[in-house]
Structures are given as C-alpha cells and as structure tokens.
Amino acid sequence: MSVKQQSQHVGLIKQKARSEKMSNKKDVKKEKELLNEKFKSVCEDWQSIYKELIKGQKEIQKEGVALENPEYRNEFKKAFQSNEYKNGMSIYKQSVKLIKDYQNNLIDYGKICHQMHDLEQQIYGKRKEIKDKPSYIKSSKTFKRLNYKEGFAVKALKNSYKKFYPNEVSSVISTINDLADTANVKLHLRNEQEISQALNNLLPAVRRDGQKDKQNLNLGNKVEQARKNAGSTRNSSVQKRPHQVR
Known part of the structure; x- marks a missing residue:
C-alpha cells in the first residue's frame, strides 16, 4: 500500500469514527429528551400528591381539635365499643379513611421523590455524555421551566417525615388507634416507626460522588426523638388541664 493509499485509508477510518460518534450523540440526545418528558410528568405527580398531603394534614389537625x-371523644369511643365501626356503619369511618389515605399518600410521595432523584441522575448522565459538563442545571431548559433545583428530590424526601408527620398529626393518629385498640378493633394503621422506616428505605444510599449518605442513618434517630417529644408534649398538656383528656 502506497503512502497515498495509507493516508486515504486513515482518513476513511477517522471519518467513520466521527460519523459513529455523531450518530451515537443523536441517540443519546433522543434518550435524554424522553427522560426530560418523563421527568416533567413525575414532577406533575409530585405537585399533585403534595397538595393532597397538605389538604389531608389540615383535615387531620381539625380532627385533633x-x-x-x-x-366528641366519648362518642368516638362508644362507636368502637358498640361494634359500630366493625359493621361499617360508624359516622367516624370517614375519619379513619382520611388517616389511611394520608399515610398511603405519604408513602407514595416518598416513592415519587425517589423516582425524581433517579431520573435526575439519569438526565445528568446523558447530558455529560453529550456535552461533558459537570452540571446540567444552569443550561437545562427543562429544569428552568420547572424551576427545579439540583438535589431537590432528595431534600424533599429527607424532610418528608418532619413536614408531614409532626406531633399535630401523629398524636391524632395515635389517639384514634388507642381508642380502637381498647375496644379490640383493628384499624391497620401504620405506626410512626413503620412510616419513618418506609420513607427511610427510599433514600438513596449513595450520593453521585459515591460517598455514603450519612443523613440516611440519622433519620431513624430524629424520628425516635420526635416521638419522645410528642409524648412529653402530651403529658405536659394533661398536667396543665387534668379535666381534659388528649
């Protein structure tokens, strides 16, 4: 093979490599666009269930009042003791359904946050393949339209228990559950530990840089402390107003 032929051969190899690279980038861009659309849909789901949780939280707090x-408390108690609830006729069935729906929505909220984070990481990876840039937030049209900040999903998930299961909510659920237990009625409501563990299990175990997420381990301790504080608050209320049962 002459020098000219060798040069032409090398040129063809380079041209083929460039063509394959461009074709590959086009495929990656298509994959990224599909991920963007899916991400927008999941964000809409997040906004919808967030509103439902806010609404449910207010309703549970009203029940607490x-x-x-x-x-009202005695009537609630009598309904359980008379098997009224077991027969599905209780006027308080709506209150119990409210709590069950709220707990289910909170777990679904955690799953959606987890899904958002997973998609965020996939989009990040595709963008890096296309432009080899360390961050996609500043120039991502999708995230700009959504006013989305990198890492938002993980932050929302970490704060989910504190935000949606404060003492004002957990004490109401515990009270209703206790009234039912006294009458040997099983409501099958999740306790605080089950809720916190379910949310904790959805947290990503590893950050993008491969470092362990230490806050993952601390959530259980925070929940336990919140439970103790809730008990302390209830005891304090009883001491101040002994004629009123909480």
Whole structure:
C-alpha cells in the first residue's frame, strides 16, 4: 500500500469514527429528551400528591381539635365499643379513611421523590455524555421551566417525615388507634416507626460522588426523638388541664 493509499485509508477510518460518534450523540440526545418528558410528568405527580398531603394534614389537625372535646371523644369511643365501626356503619369511618389515605399518600410521595432523584441522575448522565459538563442545571431548559433545583428530590424526601408527620398529626393518629385498640378493633394503621422506616428505605444510599449518605442513618434517630417529644408534649398538656383528656 502506497503512502497515498495509507493516508486515504486513515482518513476513511477517522471519518467513520466521527460519523459513529455523531450518530451515537443523536441517540443519546433522543434518550435524554424522553427522560426530560418523563421527568416533567413525575414532577406533575409530585405537585399533585403534595397538595393532597397538605389538604389531608389540615383535615387531620381539625380532627385533633375535635377530639379535644370530651363529648366528641366519648362518642368516638362508644362507636368502637358498640361494634359500630366493625359493621361499617360508624359516622367516624370517614375519619379513619382520611388517616389511611394520608399515610398511603405519604408513602407514595416518598416513592415519587425517589423516582425524581433517579431520573435526575439519569438526565445528568446523558447530558455529560453529550456535552461533558459537570452540571446540567444552569443550561437545562427543562429544569428552568420547572424551576427545579439540583438535589431537590432528595431534600424533599429527607424532610418528608418532619413536614408531614409532626406531633399535630401523629398524636391524632395515635389517639384514634388507642381508642380502637381498647375496644379490640383493628384499624391497620401504620405506626410512626413503620412510616419513618418506609420513607427511610427510599433514600438513596449513595450520593453521585459515591460517598455514603450519612443523613440516611440519622433519620431513624430524629424520628425516635420526635416521638419522645410528642409524648412529653402530651403529658405536659394533661398536667396543665387534668379535666381534659388528649
């Protein structure tokens, strides 16, 4: 093979490599666009369930205020003791359904946050393949339109228990569960530990840089401390107003 032929051969190899690289980038861009569309859809799901949780939290807090009324509380208690709830006729069935729906929504909220984070990482990887840039936030049209910040999903998931299962909510659920247990009625409501563990299990175990997420390990301790604080608050209320049962 002459020098000219060798040069032409090398040129053809380079041209083929460039063509394959461009074709590969086009495929990656298509994959990234599909991920962007999926991400937008998941963000809409997040906004929808977030609104449902806010609404449910307010309704549960209203139930808590009602339970402070001794007359309402006694009627609630009688409904369980008379097997009214077991027969599906209780006027308080709606309150129990409210709590079950709320707990289910909170777990679904955690799953959506997990999915958002997973898609975020996939989009990040595709963008890096295309432009080899360390961050996609500053120039991503998708995230700009959504006003999305990198790492938002993980932050929302980490704060989910604190935000949606404060003492004002957990104490109401515990009170209703205790009233049912006293009458040997099983409501099958999740306790605080089950809720916290379910959310904790959805947290990513490893960050993008491969470092362990230490806050993952601390969530259980925070939940336990919150539970103790809730118990302390209830005891304090009883001491101040012994005539009123919480």
